[in-house]
Structure formats: structure tokens, C-alpha cells
Amino acid sequence: MSDRFVFTLHKTDGGARLGEIATPRGVVRTPAFMTVGTAGTVKAVYTDQLAAAGADIVLANTYHLMLRPGAERISRLGGLHRFMRWERPIITDSGGFQVMSLAKLRKITDAGVAFQSHIDGSSHLLTPERAIGIQCLLGSDIQMQLDECIALPATPQETRAAVDRSLAWAVRCRDEFARQAADGRAGPGQALFGIVQGGIDSELRARSADGLVAMDLPGYAVGGLAVGETQEAMLATLELTTRRLPADKPRYLMGVGTPDDLIASVARGVDMFDCVMPTRAGRHGLAFTWTGKVNLKNARHADDPAPLDPASTCPAARDYSRAYLHHLVKSQEYLGAMLLSWANVAFYQQLMAAMRAAIAEGRFATWAAETRARLEETSAA
Amino acid sequence: MSDRFVFTLHKTDGGARLGEIATPRGVVRTPAFMTVGTAGTVKAVYTDQLAAAGADIVLANTYHLMLRPGAERISRLGGLHRFMRWERPIITDSGGFQVMSLAKLRKITDAGVAFQSHIDGSSHLLTPERAIGIQCLLGSDIQMQLDECIALPATPQETRAAVDRSLAWAVRCRDEFARQAADGRAGPGQALFGIVQGGIDSELRARSADGLVAMDLPGYAVGGLAVGETQEAMLATLELTTRRLPADKPRYLMGVGTPDDLIASVARGVDMFDCVMPTRAGRHGLAFTWTGKVNLKNARHADDPAPLDPASTCPAARDYSRAYLHHLVKSQEYLGAMLLSWANVAFYQQLMAAMRAAIAEGRFATWAAETRARLEETSAA
Numbered sequence: 111m112s113d114r115f116v117f118t119l120h121k122t123d124g125g126a127r128l129g130e131i132a133t134p135r136g137v138v139r140t141p142a143f144m145t146v147g148t149a150g151t152v153k154a155v156y157t158d159q160l161a162a163a164g165a166d167i168v169l170a171n172t173y174h175l176m177l178r179p180g181a182e183r184i185s186r187l188g189g190l191h192r193f194m195r196w197e198r199p200i201i202t203d204s205g206g207f208q209v210m211s212l213a214k215l216r217k218i219t220d221a222g223v224a225f226q227s228h229i230d231g232s233s234h235l236l237t238p239e240r241a242i243g244i245q246c247l248l249g250s251d252i253q254m255q256l257d258e259c260i261a262l263p264a265t266p267q268e269t270r271a272a273v274d275r276s277l278a279w280a281v282r283c284r285d286e287f288a289r290q291a292a293d294g295r296a297g298p299g300q301a302l303f304g305i306v307q308g309g310i311d312s313e314l315r316a317r318s319a320d321g322l323v324a325m326d327l328p329g330y331a332v333g334g335l336a337v338g339e340t341q342e343a344m345l346a347t348l349e350l351t352t353r354r355l356p357a358d359k360p361r362y363l364m365g366v367g368t369p370d371d372l373i374a375s376v377a378r379g380v381d382m383f384d385c386v387m388p389t390r391a392g393r394h395g396l397a398f399t400w401t402g403k404v405n406l407k408n409a410r411h412a413d414d415p416a417p418l419d420p421a422s423t424c425p426a427a428r429d430y431s432r433a434y435l436h437h438l439v440k441s442q443e444y445l446g447a448m449l450l451s452w453a454n455v456a457f458y459q460q461l462m463a464a465m466r467a468a469i470a471e472g473r474f475a476t477w478a479a480e481t482r483a484r485l486e487e488t489s490a491a
Numbered sequence: 492m493s494d495r496f497v498f499t500l501h502k503t504d505g506g507a508r509l510g511e512i513a514t515p516r517g518v519v520r521t522p523a524f525m526t527v528g529t530a531g532t533v534k535a536v537y538t539d540q541l542a543a544a545g546a547d548i549v550l551a552n553t554y555h556l557m558l559r560p561g562a563e564r565i566s567r568l569g570g571l572h573r574f575m576r577w578e579r580p581i582i583t584d585s586g587g588f589q590v591m592s593l594a595k596l597r598k599i600t601d602a603g604v605a606f607q608s609h610i611d612g613s614s615h616l617l618t619p620e621r622a623i624g625i626q627c628l629l630g631s632d633i634q635m636q637l638d639e640c641i642a643l644p645a646t647p648q649e650t651r652a653a654v655d656r657s658l659a660w661a662v663r664c665r666d667e668f669a670r671q672a673a674d675g676r677a678g679p680g681q682a683l684f685g686i687v688q689g690g691i692d693s694e695l696r697a698r699s700a701d702g703l704v705a706m707d708l709p710g711y712a713v714g715g716l717a718v719g720e721t722q723e724a725m726l727a728t729l730e731l732t733t734r735r736l737p738a739d740k741p742r743y744l745m746g747v748g749t750p751d752d753l754i755a756s757v758a759r760g761v762d763m764f765d766c767v768m769p770t771r772a773g774r775h776g777l778a779f780t781w782t783g784k785v786n787l788k789n790a791r792h793a794d795d796p797a798p799l800d801p802a803s804t805c806p807a808a809r810d811y812s813r814a815y816l817h818h819l820v821k822s823q824e825y826l827g828a829m830l831l832s833w834a835n836v837a838f839y840q841q842l843m844a845a846m847r848a849a850i851a852e853g854r855f856a857t858w859a860a861e862t863r864a865r866l867e868e869t870s871a872a
Binding site: 194445447 | 811
């Protein structure tokens with residue numbers, strides 16, 4: 111705990127970093143995986159289950175919450191923590207990414223993004239100032255700057271223009287965050303992160319990173335990756351980006367990813383991740399385990415009395431047979447999605463805990479090689 | 492606990508009865524509400540939540556389980572209790588009712604019911620012997636005879652023929668249950684109930700009840716009610732039926748009902764109920780509370796910080812605001828169905844506990860009148 115937002119780097123092991131972010135809401139142990147709770151709920155999972163699984167922080171989506179139930183309403187109800195019954199840290203995105211992927215009639219100008227709600231067609235304008243205003247209304251502990259997420263493929267000119275606009279918006283977000291803090295609507299325990307853009311262009315990534323680092327923000331995210339490029343291209347861009355970021359600030363790789371992606375990215379100095387993968391996979395009958403990915407739809411599980419993982423501390427992975435999970439998935443029962451989402455959320459936390467232990471003991475590279483091989487081998491089987 | 496199936500009547504208060512059914516799997520306190528877990532899961536509810544809510548027993552549907560995942564498979568996996576992770580008593584229906592409402596190409600003869608699965612079109616024959624065989628494979632603690640559930644409206648001749656066929660099937664079920672017991676596939680802790688049919692015809696109800704009572708079965712159900720008739724007609728038929736049933740055997744009113752139905756039926760000597768209402772309502776945004784039914788879809792809840800019931804011992808009813816529940820329901824989030832199903836299952840158990848307490852203290856009639864007025868008044872508001 112801390113009355114301020116404080117990142118402490120405890121140890122490095124190769125490129126991998128062990129640390130923690132202290133906030134008034136609690137400590138986030140890094141490397142951290144931040145489970146996605148889009149509309150103020152991690153789909154099919156209770157917050158008590160999340161906490162018991164070892165999650166220190168969840169991510170909520172500004173775009174969804176601003177449209178329904180509305181940021182002002184959540185503020186009147188006491189903020190997002192109370193609303194969703196999660197008292198530990200919450201990170202929110204700026205809404206920009208999801209405006210580009212979900213909203214209708216988007217129009218981007220230097221002022222911001224005008225769009226129509228995908229829910230009811232209502233018109234909205236998301237500016238850098240409004241993005242911060244919403245996140246302050248929600249009471250978000252880690253807030254993200256509004257950035258421009260360009261459609262792919264993009265020309266170098268388009269990518270560069272988006273980088274420059276995102277830098278200009280970062281300044282406006284920082285200034286708005288300072289105003290909110292001066293007005294008592296944001297505290298020293300809350301932080302604003304910048305987002306490095308630039309596609310897979312090394313020069314633009316450097317330009318974006320350097321511009322943000324010059325602003326001395328409390329943390330930096332890497333955006334615009336895992337959008338269809340190869341893992342190799344993603345890791346190469348990630349590596350040259352993190353190299354330009356200061357060691358004493360947390361680094362957050364947005365929207366990533368598979369267990370393999372997480373391990374490879376931690377090796378390149380990433381401290382924080384978010385991804386819908388564990389919960390979305392759970393709703394589609396897929397389980398992540400230490401012996402690889404398991405497709406519970408497959409008929410080979412129909413008679414299998416074994417649980418997903420008898421050694422797991424998560425009841426969903428430990429106490430129910432694969433035969434039962436198969437039955438639930440085939441029958442499209444709620445409990446199938448509930449158990450598999452829970453098991454996956456817990457597995458991702460176990461994976462992060464194992465990484466932190468390996469870094470603490472200075473054996474991350476060995477652990478990573480063994481684990482990546484094991485996960486790949488058995489998933490292919 | 493008991494190594495046999497034993498019903499004990501502790502006390503009567505007017506027509507209302509306080510008792511318990513002891514089985515090797517645990518005690519069922521009566522009057523009891525048996526939550527429906529159709530396909531081996533109470534939809535959107537964990538078995539731990541059920542147990543904590545005070546549920547002593549759940550109901551599973553033979554029709555669904557015989558088709559998927561199959562009774563033999565569940566038996567190989569150690570029985571239904573282990574399969575669904577519920578170690579307390581389980582009651583199963585015979586499958587007959589759901590064959591008539593769900594299956595395709597049904598054909599009833601004296602032999603049994605031939606039908607095609609609504610899932611994959613496969614052909615099946617459900618005989619009285621097979622209905623018991625399946626229930627023994629599942630390991631059901633309370634098994635139901637196969638009966639003929641006629642389509643309504645029916646002529647007196649059709650109703651009478653169904654009564655007589657159901658009586659003949661009851662004999663075959665009893666004989667099959669005895670064979671299964673002799674073969675060690677059913678134990679003295681398990682019981683077979685007969686089902687009184689006869690529509691709302693008092694003479695046929697009497698004929699059916701008398702025929703079953705002559706068989707000296709361990710319990711008797713009243714079937715074929717709550718199928719569209721008025722509550723008044725249901726209660727009149729119920730009253731004349733329970734009057735013919737022996738006082739020392741449990742009485743089970745199948746498929747009922749609303750809180751008001753339960754209270755009125757307990758007043759007429761019913762000991763056991765099952766109904767999909769609490770879980771189905773929960774999935775549709777409706778909550779049952781001591782101050783009436785609450786439709787969480789309604790916009791008037793959007794800004795309401797109050798929980799469903801601050802005095803409830805159920806976290807779903809106590810710890811989440813109506814505003815949050817409204818948001819979850821409007822957003823069609825899993826957690827909305829999860830919380831409301833949980834709250835409703837718990838409310839139904841609280842309702843039964845309150846009835847048992849009122850009977851124990853000899854004030855059931857007063858309690859019932861007050862409670863029925865309160866529930867109706869506020870629901871209408």
C-alpha cells in the first residue's frame with residue numbers, strides 16, 4: 111500500500127524484470143496480467159474468484175462504460191470500484207481503440223474522435239480531455255492517454271501522422287489529468303500512462319517513445335501491436351521500443367496475449383499485460399493449462415474423469431472432471447463458461463506468479479525455455 | 492443422516508407439516524424447495540452457492556441426462572452426485588413429462604414412450620423399467636415412477652386412461668426398483684415415489700391416489716397441476732388429493748411454483764416442491780425478494796445504490812446495488828444471470844426456512860396471510 115503511485119523495480123534477470131506498483135488501492139506485483147472486465151464485470155467470473163486467483167488489478171473499458179451505464183452515473187454511485195465490487199486497483203483504457211473497432215461513423219480530427227454508439231446510435235465526442243475526465247469519474251487507478259489507433263495496412267505517412275497526433279494528445283491528457291488533480295478529482299495514488307505507437311516502423315516507434323519519455327509520465331504502454339503481425343515482428347518492435355523506455359517506469363504491452371507471448375514479452379522487459387484471451391477462450395470451451403491448451407468441445411474428453419489440473423489451487427481446474435466440463439460445453443450451460451473462464455483467469459495468474467518466482471531466483475531464461483517448449487509441445491498433441 | 496430412507500413428521504400446524512427426510516446423503520428438511528438442475532447443473536449457479544443458501548436437495552432431469560451425456564456414461568464416471576459435484580440428495584424425474592414437452596415424434600403405448608431426441612433426432616424407448624434403470628444409473632436418491640402426462644385439453648376418457656396406464660406403470664416401476672435393489676444397484680437409502688394424476692377431476696384424482704397408496708410407496712407426488720389452470724382450481728385439486736394420502740409419507744407437488752403457490756400449497760399439506768421459476772426468472776432479469784418481485788430491466792433501478800435485500804445472508808442479494816444488477820442485465824452480462832439466479836435460489840430457500848420456522852412455532856396461518864399480502868402488495872407496486 112502507498113498513498114502515492116510508486117513503481118519499484120526489485121530485480122532484473124536478463125531482460126525480465128520483477129517489481130511492484132504500490133497504490134492506495136493495493137499493490138500490483140509485476141510482471142502482472144490484468145484480466146479484462148470490459149463492462150465493469152470480468153465475464154462469467156466473480157470478483158472474489160479473481161482475487162482468490164491472485165489478481166491484483168483488473169482492466170475496464172472506457173468506451174463501453176461511457177456508453178452504458180455512463181461515467182457520470184458510475185461516479186454518482188461511488189465510482190467503478192464500488193459499482194463492480196472490486197476494491198483493488200483498476201486500470202482503464204482511453205476508449206480510443208474501441209471507438210475505432212466498435213463504433214459507427216467515426217471521424218478523427220485533432221480535436222478528438224466523433225462517433226456514434228454501437229448500442230443506440232447516440233453521438234459522442236471523445237477528446238483527450240474527455241477521455242481523462244471519464245477515467246477520473248470512474249476512479250481509475252491507472253489511466254491511459256487517448257491515442258490514435260490507425261486502421262491497417264497504413265502508409266508510413268499515416269503512421270507518422272498518428273504518432274504525432276498521439277503525442278499531442280498525450281500532452282493534453284497530462285494537462286487535463288493535472289487539472290483534475292488540482293480540482294481533487296484525481297489523487298497522487300492515480301497515474302496516467304502514455305502509449306507508444308508507430309506500427310512496426312523502428313524510426314516511428316523511437317520518435318513516439320522519445321516524445322513520451324520526455325514528458326516523464328509515471329508509466330508507458332506499447333500499443334498497436336498484436337494486431338495481426340507475426341510474433342517475430344511483434345517481439346522485434348517490442349524490443350526496440352522497451353530499450354528506449356526508462357528502467358524506473360512500468361511498461362505495459364496492450365492487448366497481449368497467449369501464454370507464449372507473455373513469456374517472450376517478459377523476457378523483453380514488459381511488466382504489464384491485458385488480454386481478453388483467457389475469458390473469451392473460456393466462453394468458447396478452451397482451457398489453458400500447464401500441459402497446453404485443452405479444447406473441451408473435443409469428444410475425447412467425454413469419458414475423462416481427470417480434472418484440468420489436479421495440482422491447481424483453482425477449484426474450477428481441480429475439482430471438476432473433463433467429462434463434466436465437456437458435457438457443460440456441449441450443452442451450452444452457463445456453468446461451462448463460468449468454470450472455464452475461472453480456470454483460465456487463474457491459470458494466467460499462476461503463469462505470472464511462476465514468472466515472478468523464476469525472475470526472483472535468477473532462472474527466468476531456463477524456466478522460459480522449458481515452459482514455452484512444454485506448452486507448445488502438448489498443445490500440438 | 493440415515494442408512495435408510497426415513498420420513499419423519501415432526502409437527503403439524505393446520506394443514507402445514509414440518510418434517511424431514513433422512514437419507515445416507517443427508518437430511519432434507521421439509522417443506523423443501525428442490526432447485527432444478529436440469530442437465531446436471533443448476534443454471535448459472537455453483538453447487539457451493541446452493542449448499543450455502545440452505546438447499547438440501549436438487550432435482551435433475553432424466554430426459555436430458557439420458558440423451559446427453561447418457562446415463563451409462565454418468566454411471567461409469569461415478570454417478571450424478573460426483574459428476575455434478577453435489578454430494579447431498581438428488582431427486583430425478585422419470586423423463587415422461589419432458590418427453591411429452593420436448594421430444595419429437597412421440598408415441599405412447601402400454602409398453603412405454605417411443606420418441607426422437609430433440610438434440611440429435613436419435614430414437615429412444617422410455618419404458619417404466621428403463622426409467623428406473625436410468626435413475627439407478629444416475630444414483631438418484633428419490634426416483635419418480637414413469638407416468639403418462641396427457642396433453643391438455645383432454646376428455647374424461649383420455650384422463651382416465653392416463654390414470655390407469657400410470658397406475659400400471661407404477662407397479663412396473665416398483666417391481667423394477669425392487670429388482671435393481673436385489674442386484675445392488677439401488678439401496679435402502681433410495682426411494683421410489685408414485686405420481687397422482689387425474690387432471691382436475693376429483694374422482695380420477697381419488698382413483699389415482701388410492702391406487703398408489705395401496706402400493707405403500709415411500710412417497711407420493713401430485714403431478715399434472717400448474718399446467719395452466721387457475722391457482723384456485725390447482726389448490727382445490729391439491730386439497731382433495733393430499734387428503735387421500737397417508738400422513739406418514741412425504742408429499743411432493745411437481746413443477747410448482749410462485750412463492751404464493753408454495754405458501755398456499757404448504758398450507759394444504761405439501762412437503763416438497765420443484766420449479767424452474769427462480770433460475771429461469773434470474774436469467775430474465777427478475778428477482779424474488781421479501782418485498783415482492785423486482786424487474787431489474789426496469790430503468791427505475793439505473794441509479795439505485797440499494798441492494799436487493801440488505802438483510803439477506805446471500806451475497807448476491809446483499810452486496811451488489813440494483814444499479815449494478817440493472818446494468819448487468821441490460822448489458823446481457825453473464826454475471827447478471829449468475830447473481831440473480833443465485834439470489835433467487837437463496838430467496839426460495841429462505842422462504843422455505845421461514846415456513847418451517849412458522850410451523851415449528853405454530854403460527855403458520857398468520858405468517859402465511861401476512862407474507863402473501865406483503866408479496867402481492869409490493870409486487871403490484
